[in-house]
Amino acid sequence: MPDYVSNPTDGATKTRRGVATRPREDLEPPPLYKVLLHNDHYTTMQFVVDVLEGVFSKPHDAAVRIMLEVHHGGIGVAGVYPAEVAETKILTVHAMAQEHGYPLKCSMEPE
Template sequence: MSDPTTRDDATGVRTQTRTERRLKRPRMFKVLLHNDDYTTMEFVVYILQGVFHRNETDAMQIMLHVHKHGIGVAGVYTRDVAETRIQQVEALARSHEFPLRCSMEEA
């Protein structure tokens, strides 16, 4: 790496160049819940409140959207957080013997 300090021989003044780096925002991913014929609506609301920290009203609205349209967005997160939330949903669904599916796609 080169030294950012330079000396102007004509004036004898030292100057330092500052390079400004901008961080890119991380890519965001939608966590999607998929409707099935076996997972209860109550369990989906439980997942939305427990894993995705939704209030009861929002959880009910998302659950109804998933029920009517077959798929719905539970939340939008960075890749690591989205993957963790999916693992949590899958583990809870398995432990309660529900086939609830969860996936992610880039937002």
């Protein structure tokens, strides 16, 4: 017997070994956070572009645009993610920056 079988009376209900379950409709999506890159006078523009492409999966043109926002405005949004994803990306950026000898910093704030 398969783990899940459709209930013939209701396509939205599934039965698992005699226990009926329904999808939860009352769940809200997790809150989102902006990951911010902060400008400094030491991290190269190319390294920031590499971070945006590698860590944040930005296409080259978008990475250059965000890097220029950071460079000229002091701060830029690298992406918007649930809290745990944002925290992981920040830790990854900080580790990469430290490994390459740059003081690049990231932070996060609610969207």
